[in-house]
Amino acid sequence: MFAYVLGETCMRFIKILMIGLWLVSKMVYAAEPAEFDPTATNKSLDKMITELNGKNKTKIEAEEFLNTLNVTLSDAQNAQKQYTLELANITKKIEALKSATNDGETALPGIVKELEQYEEKAGKYKYMLAQNALVIAKIDEINTLILKKRNRELINDILVKQSSIFQPEEFWHSLLSFGGFLQEILVSPFNWYKKLTPEQRENALNSLAMLAFMLAVALIAAVIIKSFILRHYGYNLDISVPSYGQKFKAAVWIFIAKGAIAAAIIAALLMWLERFELMKDSEFAILLKIFAAYLLYFLIFRAAVLASFAPKNPDWRIFDIEAKKVRRASNALLTAALAITSVSFFNRLAEVISHKTEIIYSMQILANGIKAAAIIWAVYRGMYDAKDLSDEEVQSGDIQKLSFSSQIALAIILFMAISFAFSLFGYISLSQYLINRFIISVAVISGMYVAFRLLKIFYRFVIRAKFWIRTFRINPRTLLKSEVWFGIILSPVFYVLGILILLAVWGVSVDILLSKTKGFLTGFNIGEVHISITSLTLGIISFWVAMLLIKMLKSSIVEGALSKLDFDDGMKNSIISGVGFFGFIFSVILGIAVAGGSFKSLAIMAGALSFGAGLGLQNIVSNLVAGITILFERPIKLGDLVVINGFEGVVKQISMRSTILEMGNKSNVIIPNSTIISGSVVNKTLNNRIARIDIKIGVDYGSDITKVKQILLQIAREDTGVLKEPAPALSFLEFADSSLDLQLNCFIANVSKSGEISFRLREKIIEAFRQEGINIPFCQQVIRPAENLFNSNLSDSG
Template structure:
């Protein structure tokens, strides 16, 4: 004991130097600095929140909270280390027990002091986090109040004469400043003697831009139309062609606009203070080109067969015109706003401009939301409706045959989306009415916000939807190009993988849509960026941190391993199995087991990536066992039975079996059930437990050799020995009958009207039994006819007695002219 105690004290001292140090001064200073900053922000909000930059304060509070959360983890680890050291020292001696040595007491006091300091630091961090969350909520509330107050602020009525007078005065002032800026550039260029060169280069760039915008675009569109003239307009081709036509319509105009912009900038026609306006014009020009290109490509007014949305031609032209008109209004609005910032304006001019824009866009939005423009796209189109299904009409016996009626497939399932689209259009029309009426009653800000943001949201949705559709069609094209015919005809694994890829594409499209949509609806970029960061950093559940980054990584790993499993199954099915001598049943079992193993590995890797301890799955297994005890016995029974079928292989793919549920060929053995294809091409899904617990006749379990029996009867006047010889000879002459075991004939019985014989023979492939029986019966019939052996049919003698004497006279009365 005297030797052990000093060694223990030395170990504890060394561990205390490594893990039991006091809180780092920098960490303590950071905790205190964050507390002071949070108190200063709270004081600022308490004094005058309207003068504060709420967006900047929100970003600062979020940063302080994140720093506090990051500082909490090392302090918590230090507290755990100190508690572990105290536990290693053991509990302090109770009253009456021998006292500890001086060294142990000193070490215990030091560890308790450090633990108290660490816990105090963690408590202060928790207070800082709580204060940051409280301030974040307060700032968010103030920002919502400011946004609502600005949105519903009253402005002069749009029909007010004083408003128009002030707006005209502001427009004249801004116009004069713009003219003065142009004259200044004109005079300075003339003084340098470069006016002709400047005008020449600008006019040349303008001519080049017009040439690229008109003739070149038309030539590209004609070339594309010529190349697709002989192609079938499949859905994939329509989407890809829309993307190609959009690029062909936009790129020449963008190139021409770039030349013109550079010509203006190099000749000094764009002053430094006018860069904002020039960029607005340039960006608006690109928006117009993109709107025209997308509308022309998606709706294809001149190529009805290649329309992505199957609409009527008249509706297509109207929608395209309304969309282009809306784009022009929005672009002009943004250009005028930037022009007012450069050359000056007035609040009255801004109010008039926003009111006119709100009313114009509201009218265009109302016209776009009419049901007549979109109804044909919902009710027509072969791709939309799908192949029709014919149901034969039923008629009562003796009545004429009822005509067939045509019913579109999935008619009920299409009703709900149609109703949803109708509700959306009704809601849009309500927004359009508000956008038109709001400026007239003094709520110009509200109407302008509704009109512009609605169009921006629809434009964003259309862009994201187009990218999503293009990605999905590219995946389908790649699948059709690189998948072999054998794999396309395989079970459903490839289609399942494509479904998962489609879901991932939809999630990516949603992730791309949400942040810009929040910005359009009024959220600040700092807030959106903070939400994205918070989503990726995640939140803690116990000791596990759940974050979007981990979820995406886990999904990606799961999908990758599942894809690798499918590739391994493909390689085995196309490269390994064909070169082996294994039958189809063994191949199917191995392929299924590979899928199960790959699925388990992918699931374990995905769950491990999320940070869950796989040992905790024992709790889930316990819950599953309870569920099995209550209601999952049948599912587990079928699953275990499926494993038995795969390993023991009493039944394999390709076998001809007879069960209580039906007779047919085994097509697939899955986890829960086995698919049997009957001889009339119907599928019978049999639970695996039935195949294990019930008797099953398997015609091809060991081999495909089987016995057939042909019954035949002859007249009592026939020579039985000769009949046996003929039947044996027919069997031996047949190429379908095996010589060993040899065929033989059995004299079955003396029947009611015939001597009954049976020919029993073995054939190579029992699946050919029907054809072999037919050929043997034909041969037997021909030989019996040659030998004069009669095959009788049942005959009956009828004796009639106790009939009236005039029965026949009444039953068959004589006709006039009959002999007496």
């Protein structure tokens, strides 16, 4: 029964998934409706409503109705868009014709005739829009009817009241019938053999002997293959910290070795049973087939548990579970699986072979009880980790709260106890529904978790290939960031997909939910405003794609093919800033256009922003305007040495809002662009990088001025960093108190080397003055102790 429910649920979800993919494809590739007639469609929908309200509609017919409704809804929505567009165009023409006639004047006959034609067309489209809206409303009504019908059938199926276990006579009779059923199963091989003729018995014995020999050979081969796989592809204990990809790869090989090979042997046995004519349709054959099928389920589950939990190799498990819980959890799961598989085998056998309701009744109660007990046992052993409290802790009241896993375990235990209690009171179908759906939900959650981890590993494997760095020159840090964003995006996708699968498992009409979600995504009206979530999403995606292309263009200007153009750094920076600014504006306009926004609304938004700028955004706007002015007039450029508001530094960046200076101590100064435009700026490298350095020197009054002049000018002329033109010059500044002050003026080619050249010239001047005996005077101070000064005054007075 459990396998049947699982298979039915899987098929149902596959169908729902196909419907969902179809809906997405219709949303993306929806074409204009061809010959869609809303009036005729309304009549067909009325007929559907009448049939659904009748009590003789089957579940399959309701499903067919739902498939038809999906197509009709898509056509209706496409037709509504087309009719709305046509009506808007006709309305514009009507307004244009009306504006051609001044107030109080009589309209020309031709204009009146055209107005009547367009107004007639407008009325037709309004009628079609009304009929189309009626179609959509009726489709919603039919979906609601199908949903109610499904819910009613589900409730009627699971809330069937049967005899309670507290009625001992009927329950005892059921147990006696079950005992007879077991006896019938045990003697079924002998009954089958007795019904055969002597010739058939001989053929059967020969076939069974051949089957036994083939199974023995297969088992020996399976043991050899299993040992080979475990030795070469199993756990590599030399790896101390394996990655998740290595863990999963080893888990797959362990699963193949411990489960897939045995499963293949059992599958071969099932195929042999299908072709063995002497056993066909006999109870013994049915017994063997069902037994082999459930044995196959258990072996696959056992292999999956051992491969996933790796109880003997804790570093290789693919589920994050504490080491002390792994053995308990795996043993509990295997015990529970064995119990559930065994009882499901007998339950399924009773449904297929026996037609006595009392046998099925007792088997269902027994199956529910064993399943619930097995789940409780597995949860308690694997998740409940609360320690026993001592008497001192109980008396002191110092009691720690249960861990989250223990709380979940208690909730599951309570849920299983309540679910099985329904069986005791006669609601066996409800109990079976709750327990089976819980088991399937756990399987779904586990599968989604493994799939999520595998997708992340696959993406990590793809982006770490050197192909991306070598071909597209992508920074490795960018690839690592993309891995983080991939996980962030993938998580909600898996959450939504998991929720949809779980809803389908528990009987929720996910196909109708997807249909309603599709209607919400394709658009809805709030007053006269049409809002489409899909269009908004596409608009946002278009905006970011355009911004990415702009960023790639800027990178190409800096380092790519466009960097080979003959532009200096300042012009290149101006182009990059302009591309960034106007590219952002273009991206915004493109996003609004793709989202279906009106540029009339954009003009209103721009007016609102202008009003806001007049109130509180004037500084931002003035900086933006100043930035554009700087980029085009270029009073300063990238790399210029400037002095702005007392800050001297090199221009490192010019953006639309501000300019960044790098000072001599490597600190950065951010200056608003409006300050540059409105204030005074000293640009030492506006036209070229030539600069003058001034070196002040003082010599004593006894020095030969002619000789000093000759030495200074010779040093300046011989220095390689000093320009020949303009030639170095010497200025006589003043007669100071203790020196003759002179100034050596030299021009250099690059202002950034002024410090280096100044140091070199001063060093040469000192060395030359020392060689020629020219003194550089310095201030001298004579300091006398106060005590000596006091004694001197006393002696003078004496």
